[in-house]
Amino acid sequence: MRPSAAAAEPLVPSSAQDALLVVDHSDNAVVVCDGAALITYVNRGFVRMLGYAPEEVIGRRPSDFLAGPHTDPETLEWVRSQLHSQQGYRTELLVYAKSGVPLWISAVVNPVYDAERNVRHILGIYTDITHSKLHEELHRKVLGAIVHEQPIHDVLTQVCREVEKIMPEAVATVVGLDEYGRLHPLAAPSLPDSIASVIEGELAGPMVGACGSAAWSGQAVLSTDIERDPRWQAYKAPFLKLGIRACWSSPIKASDGHVLGTFALYYWESRAPDEFHQRVVDVCLHLCALALERERTRAHMHQLSFYDTLTGLPNRLLFNSRTEQMLLAAARRESTAAVLFIDIDRFKIVNDTQGHAAGDALLRELAKRLGAELSEVDVVARLAGDEFVIAVPDCSAEEAANLAERLMARLAQPVNAGRMMLSPQASAGVAMFPSDGWDVDSLVRHADIAMYRAKSEGGARIVFYSLEMNQAMQERLALESALREAVRSGQLRLHYQPQVEMDRDMRLHGVEALLRWRHPEIGEISPSTFIPMAEECGLIDELGRWTLEEACTQMADWRRRGIPVPRVSVNLSAINFEQQDLPAFIGNVLGKCGLAPEELMVEVTESVMLAQKPEVLANIDAIHRMGVPLSIDDFGTGYSSLSHLHRLPISELKLDMSFVRDLEHSASARSLTTSILRIGESLSLKVVAEGVENEAQRAVLAGLNCAVLQGYFVSRPLSPHSLERWISLQDTGD
Structure with missing residues (x-):
């Protein structure tokens, strides 16, 4: 069916009165x-939008009464200038209702011309765009502030x-919540600073005002009357x-749901939002979460970049930066400063x-102790x-010595480390600014040299740097x-010290294979000098493998020539035992040399044997x-435990020479030696006494039924040729 002509015509108001009725029902302000921009009509x-009755605005310009404290003056001036252009325009402007409430409007203004x-x-x-405009402006x-990395206080x-x-x-405020559950005001531009101190550092909880309660519960909290709200009693x-009432x-x-802080509106009257x-507030919560998560990420990156993850102390980078500033200030004042380098003995x-878990716990405790003894201007890393290294401004040599002694005493207090109670000892080196160096690197290097000297002198002491040390x-x-x-x-060689049965x-x-080094210019260098050096400079694994391969090669040569050497012992380091391929290496060497496994004895120190490292x-x-x-x-x-010892796959114990040295004159040495020999008997282990130098020591050991002797009383370490001659003399009875 075709529509009638009347039905097809648009529905329009039938009169001017109807038109005004439609306009009055619009949510927009008309x-x-x-022509002079004076109001003649408002709908x-x-x-409804602005609160002014028609009689209050007729005859006035809109810009004269809608502008307020935060209206953009440039936009307002531009609007007034459009009166003379006789052109239409569109703009957005922050205006104020009669009540003083601000709102954003979108204004579309057009001229209406007569026939001429x-x-x-x-x-x-005018259209109210307050919510969308606020959303836009805030974002x-x-x-923009977040992208330009403005301080978090400025952003919030x-x-x-x-x-x-x-x-x-x-009034709007933002309060942060730290990892320990404590509150920290971050932004409150319209409140006095004294308000922030009321909750600074407070532990979030159900009775800590609205913000403390919201941070604690993770839910919004409304206090319409803080004077009577029990949550506010301690803070109101x-x-x-x-004049704040609600x-x-x-x-x-955060994105994972944990609470970063709170956003609060404080009202001048008792009311609800x-x-x-x-x-x-929904918009603000989203933006505050972005800003706080960005800040936490930045803080975490800063922590990783400038702080030690184990102890929380500054790392080398931050130490250098702060100490450089300290030295510049000291130079301007013509003052002195001290750098202390501290290393834990036998760590x-x-x-x-x-x-390692016990070692890490020990380091954290020692770091805490160092920090407790220092002032805010000192730098410890x-x-x-x-x-550990410490920089101290305005510090004389005498004051540095006193501080070092105080630190050493504090570090030496007993501390639990795993299953042990330790009294840690430390060695300290001290370098002074400016006499020992003008820059951080020089002072740290010189303090390190002094610390190394302290360790070489037995440890647990303080040494000041000198040019001679350098x-x-x-x-x-x-x-x-x-x-x-x-x-x-090929400057290295092996000597071999005989071990004999006590019969x-x-x-x-x-x-036992013992490493020797003859330098072409210096001559013989003691193993007590170059073995610790090899450990420090990363050569000890290579030396251990060279020794084992050389000893097995020599053993194979003796075996081919009928020299009756039952076995060769090789001492391997802790570093050797941490290498995953060590068993395969030993197996390859034995196979290449044609030796039976029992013709090699691998010696390892007590601390390595009892280590808890899985690879060892x-x-x-x-x-x-x-x-x-x-x-x-x-x-x-070492720190042997019999509960561990009986489970270890060992064949032999080597009695340390320090016990043997005192056997003649010390009852305690004889008692300890007797105990070790009885341990060996109970576990069916051979006990080899090292460092036997005279008949008296041999006699005591014989009386205690020691199985094997080694030391100068038997023979000095010998070259392979000299050992062969020694064996032939033993066989002839000479």
Whole structure:
């Protein structure tokens, strides 16, 4: 069926009265002005939106009464200039209702011409865009501030100020929540600083005002009357004094749901938030969460970049930066400063025997103790491992010595490390500014040299840097370089010290391979010098493998020529035992040399044998399963536990020479030796006494039924040729 002509015509008002009725029902504000921009008509939408009755605005320009404290003056001037252009325009402007409430409007203004093209009227249509504009403005300004990495206080203050522009009935604040659950005011631009101190550092909880309660519960908290709200009893006085009567606080949550802080609106009257407030706060919570998460990420990155993850102390980078500033200030004042380099003595034993978790716990405790003894202007850092460095401004040499002694005493207080109670000892080196160096690197290096001297003198002492030490360190570095060359160029050799059975014939039990180094210019260098050096410079694994391969090659040669050496013992380091391929290496060497596993004895120190490192334990077990016997060297000097000892796959104990040395004159040495020998008997282990130098010591050991002797009383370490001659003399009875 075709529609009638009347039905097809558009529905339009039948009169001017009907037109005004439609306009009055619009949510938009409609304003009609004359050619001079004076108001001649406003609709009811204008009254509802802005609160002015028609009689209050007729005959006035809109810009004269709608502008307010935060209206953009440039936009306002531009609007007034359009009167003379006789052109239509569109703009957005922050204006104020009669009540003083600000709101954003979108204004579309067009001229109405008469037949002669003169402006007869000016028609303006205002749309309330407060929510969308606030959303836009907040995002533009806050995200811009975040992108430009403005301080978090400035970013959050921006949020609060933007909210307060369009919400004069409220004051906005942001409070942060730290990892320990404590509150920290971050932004409150319209409140006095004294208000922040009321909650600074308070532990969030159900009775800590609206913000503390919201942070604690993770839910929004409304206090419509803080004077009577029990949650406010301890905090209300300063707020009531300002005239604040209500508070609505909402938790700011990270993307994973945990609470970062709170965003709060404080009201000057007892009230609840309306729908507009709720929409605004939703936007603010999102932006505050972005800003706080960005800040936490940045803080975390800063922590990783400038702080030691284990102890929380500054790392080398931050130490250098702060100390450089300290030295510049000291130079301007012509003052002195001190740098202390502290290293924990025998720390490696804790790691080896108790595991890295115990070592880490010990370092954290020692770092805490160091920090407790220092002032705010001092700089303390952990450089690596068990090394700490401290910079102290305006410090004389005497004051540095006193501080070092105080630190050493504090560090030496007993501390639990795993299953042990330790009294840690430390060595300290001190370098002074400016006499020992003008820059951080020089002072740290010189303090390190002094610390090294303190360790070489027995540890647990304080040494000040001197030029002579620097010369000694240069010589040591040259010697370290020479050792690397010695490994490559074949300057190293092995001597062998016999071990004999404690019987009438003193039969040969085996020989221990001992490393020797003759420098082409310096001559013989003691193992007590170059072995610790090899450990420090990373050569010890290579030396251990060279020794084992050389000893097995020599053993194979003796076997081919019928020289009756039962076995050769080789001492391997802790570093050797941490290498995953050690069992395979030993197996390859034995196979290449054609030796049976029992013809090699692998010696390892007590601390390594009792280590809790999985790779060490796995290697010990694998070597034992290969049939290679294991010996504990220097037994009795470490931290042995019988509960561990009986489970270890060992064949031999080597009694440390420190016990043997005192056998003649010390009852306690004889008692300890007797105990070790009885342990060996109970576990069916051979006990080898090292360092036997005279008949009296031999006699005591014989009386205690010691099985095997080794030392100068039997023979000095010998070259392979000299050992062969020694064996032939033993066989002939000479």
